[in-house]
Every structure is written in structure tokens, then in C-alpha cells.
Amino acid sequence: MIYGPTVLFALGEGAVIPLIPIIAARLGADVALAALVASVLVVGQLCGNLPAGWAVARIGERLTMAIAGTLSLLGVVGMVFAPVLGVFAASVFLIGFCAAGFGLARHSFMTTRVPLAFRARALSVLGGTFRLGMFVGPFVAAGLLALFGDEHAAIWFFGGCLVATVLLVLFGPDPEKQVPVQTRPNRDSSMAEDTGEAVTGSIPTSERVGVFRTMWRFRTVLSRLGLAAASLSAVRSARQVVLPLWGFSIGLDAQTIALVVGISGAIDFALFYASGQVMDRFGRLWAALPAMVLMGLGFLALAVTHDLDSSAMWFAMFAAVLGVGNGLSSGILLTLGADVSPKSDPAPFLGSWRTLTDAGGALSPLLVSGITAVWSLSIATGAVGVMALLGAVAFVRWVPRFVPRVRE
Numbered sequence: 399m400i401y402g403p404t405v406l407f408a409l410g411e412g413a414v415i416p417l418i419p420i421i422a423a424r425l426g427a428d429v430a431l432a433a434l435v436a437s438v439l440v441v442g443q444l445c446g447n448l449p450a451g452w453a454v455a456r457i458g459e460r461l462t463m464a465i466a467g468t469l470s471l472l473g474v475v476g477m478v479f480a481p482v483l484g485v486f487a488a489s490v491f492l493i494g495f496c497a498a499g500f501g502l503a504r505h506s507f508m509t510t511r512v513p514l515a516f517r518a519r520a521l522s523v524l525g526g527t528f529r530l531g532m533f534v535g536p537f538v539a540a541g542l543l544a545l546f547g548d549e550h551a552a553i554w555f556f557g558g559c560l561v562a563t564v565l566l567v568l569f570g571p572d573p574e575k576q577v578p579v580q581t582r583p584n585r586d587s588s589m590a591e592d593t594g595e596a597v598t599g600s601i602p603t604s605e606r607v608g609v610f611r612t613m614w615r616f617r618t619v620l621s622r623l624g625l626a627a628a629s630l631s632a633v634r635s636a637r638q639v640v641l642p643l644w645g646f647s648i649g650l651d652a653q654t655i656a657l658v659v660g661i662s663g664a665i666d667f668a669l670f671y672a673s674g675q676v677m678d679r680f681g682r683l684w685a686a687l688p689a690m691v692l693m694g695l696g697f698l699a700l701a702v703t704h705d706l707d708s709s710a711m712w713f714a715m716f717a718a719v720l721g722v723g724n725g726l727s728s729g730i731l732l733t734l735g736a737d738v739s740p741k742s743d744p745a746p747f748l749g750s751w752r753t754l755t756d757a758g759g760a761l762s763p764l765l766v767s768g769i770t771a772v773w774s775l776s777i778a779t780g781a782v783g784v785m786a787l788l789g790a791v792a793f794v795r796w797v798p799r800f801v802p803r804v805r806e
Contacts, residue, residue, distance in 0.1 A: 413539040518729060633693050738800050
């Protein structure tokens with residue numbers, strides 16, 4: 399009941415995402431417009447985080463997930479029967495908007511109910527469920543395309559996953575009632591040092607201050623550690639854009655590019671639990687710092703290989719390096735958000751936190767595109783590497799200040 403609904407939602411979404419540009423093109427979009435329609439999913443998720451924080455704080459995680467799943471079904475129907483590109487884009491936006499509510503509800507649940515001693519492992523598994531869906535989903539879509547010869551089959555598959563998700567959430571055991579809340583008495587600020595000793599009980603009574611007042615109250619941590627987290631999200635998003643473009647730029651065929659990117663994704667997925675182990679045993683910085691440094695150096699090294707005779711070999715090698723770096727960071731954004739959120743009512747804060755991190759992920763492809771248009775893909779790739787190293791410095795500076803020390 400904790401991970402199952404997330405797996406189902408991510409699996410269906412992962413099957414649909416690769417087909418969004420294709421369906422958009424069939425509805426009359428050119429290449430640039432099809433890419434814009436695909437990015438609407440991220441924009442929807444970005445716009446949905448703050449309303450999701452409001453909803454979770456007032457009606458709870460379970461109802462928020464059920465409503466988000468039901469509204470996503472409307473988006474599925476709109477994608478299948480869209481007569482024009484505008485309706486299709488609006489349906490994609492709605493699914494992204496609902497995905498934000500779904501993800502934040504589960505994040506808030508884990509934040510209040512998982513003891514600090516193994517919080518990172520639990521949240522890394524949660525992050526791994528999203529990775530699982532995004533990794534397996536495209537293969538499911540490929541199988542459905544081979545079987546039915548119609549892209550809409552994958553969308554109907556997503557609809558089936560959503561129906562199963564809503565039924566599981568509504569009629570399965572309610573984790574909110576079965577899993578006790580972990581509270582820490584006498585803590586008046588999320589910036590206080592945490593001993594890691596959890597006390598089982600109910601959420602303490604406190605005023606619900608709302609999303610925007612929460613943003614103002616925690617503006618210090620959001621503007622410092624939050625921006626460091628946004629840089630990690632930006633580097634992750636840039637990896638998804640740079641690798642296919644790089645393969646195309648050096649003359650590789652689509653099948654080879656897909657194979658290299660797929661291997662990088664498999665490495666990424668394989669390391670998700672290791673990241674949680676490192677964070678719980680040694681601290682959050684020991685996952686964030688190596689991941690950012692490794693990805694930063696990987697992008698910088700890749701940037702100088704474009705015109706080499708062995709560019710294809712270097713592309714495959716550094717794609718694997720970036721996969722390792724991304725895998726080592728699995729769950730770190732979820733965990734840091736949980737660590738610094740207010741203990742009594744984390745949902746509004748998490749809405750702000752996820753808005754920052756999603757904004758980093760949404761702006762990064764635009765940055766890569768702009769730099770490539772003005773200069774070159776190599777310079778854009780190097781810029782991403784520099785951003786990763788600056789983000790590593792920010793983590794070193796702000797994680798020890800804001801994040802509770804982990805003690806066994």
C-alpha cells in the first residue's frame with residue numbers, strides 16, 4: 399500500500415511519456431512544437447506542487463492521491479480522443495498537474511511516518527519506484543505498439559494503471575491509519591539538530607499556516623539548500639537532454655543512442671538503494687557530494703570529446719559515468735526535503751520544496767537549448783558540468799547547517 403500505487407502510476411506514465419511527441423506530431427505539430435508539448439508535462443507538475451501541498455495539508459494523503467488519480471483519468475481520455483493539438487496539450491498538462499499531487503502525497507506520508515534512522519533508505523526506495531516506472535514503461539509501450547500498432551494502446555494502458563491505483567488507494571488498507579506518526583517533541587524548528595530518536599504518537603496540534611506563509615517562514619532554507627537541490631534536479635534533467643543530442647551530434651544511429659541511454663538508465667536504477675544506505679549510515683552529504691562531483695566531471699570530460707576519432711567510445715563511457723552519478727543521488731531530494739520540513743505539517747513546505755526542484759529540472763533543458771543555439775552543444779555540456787560543481791559547493795556549505803545529524 400505504500401509503494402504499490404506509486405509503482406502503478408509511474409509505470410503508466412513511463413509508458414506514455416516517449417509517445418507524447420509522436421502523437422503531437424500526428425496532430426500537426428512540427429518538431430519544435432512537439433518538443434514543447436512534451437515539456438508541458440513538466441510544466442504541469444511544476445504548477446501542481448503548491449496546490450498539492452495545500453490539498454495534502456487539509457484532506458490528507460489518501461484522498462489527495464485518489465483525487466489526483468481520478469483527474470488523471472480525465473487527462474487520459476483527453477489524450478486518446480483529442481481532436482486538436484490544443485486539447486491534447488491540455489490533457490498532458492492535467493496529467494503532469496495530477497502527478498505532482500500524487501508524488502507530494504506519498505512524500506508527505508513518508509516524511510511524517512518513517513523514523514530518521516532509515517528515512518533515506520525508505521525514500522530512496524520511493525525514488526526507485528519512479529525510476530522503475532520510467533525504466534520499464536517504455537518497454538511496455540514498445541510491446542503494446544508491436545501488438546496493436548497504435549500509440550493509443552499505451553495511453554489506455556496508463557488508464558488501466560490509474561484505475562488500479564485509485565481502487566488500491568480507496569479500498570486497500572489505509573497506511574495513514576496503520577502506520578504511526580513519528581514525532582519529535584520539543585522541537586520548535588526544522589533547523590534544530592535532530593538526535594534521530596523518534597517518538598511514536600500523533601501529530602502535535604499546531605496552526606496550519608498555509609503554503610505561502612510557510613514559504614516565507616522557511617525562506618532561508620529554501621533560498622539556500624533549496625537552490626542547491628534545484629541545481630541537482632537541473633543536472634539530472636540536462637542529462638536526459640544532452641545524451642540523446644550528443645549521440646545524434648556525433649553521427650550515431652537512433653538504435654545505438656537508445657542502447658547507450660538505456661544502459662545509463664539501467665545503471666542509474668541499479669544504484670537507488672545504495673544511495674539510501676550511504677545517506678543513513680554516513681549522512682546526506684556523502685550521497686549528494688559524490689553524485690554532483692561525478693556528474694560535473696563527467697559532463698566536463700564529455701564536452702571535450704566531440705571531435706575525437708573515438709567520440710562514440712567516450713560517449714558510451716561518460717554516459718555510464720553519468721548513470722552512476724545519478725544513481726548515487728537517488729532519493730536525496732526527497733530525503734533532504736523531509737529532513738528540513740516542519741514536523742507538524744510538512745505538506746505546505748514540501749510543496750514549496752518540490753516547486754523549486756521541479757523548476758530546476760524544467761529550466762535546465764531550456765538552458766541547454768539556448769547555449770547550444772548561441773554557441774555549441776559542447777559548450778552547453780560544459781556549462782552543465784560547471785553548474786554541477788557549483789551545486790556540489792552549495793551542498794557542502796548548506797547541508798551541515800540545515801540537515802539533522804544522523805545517529806544510529
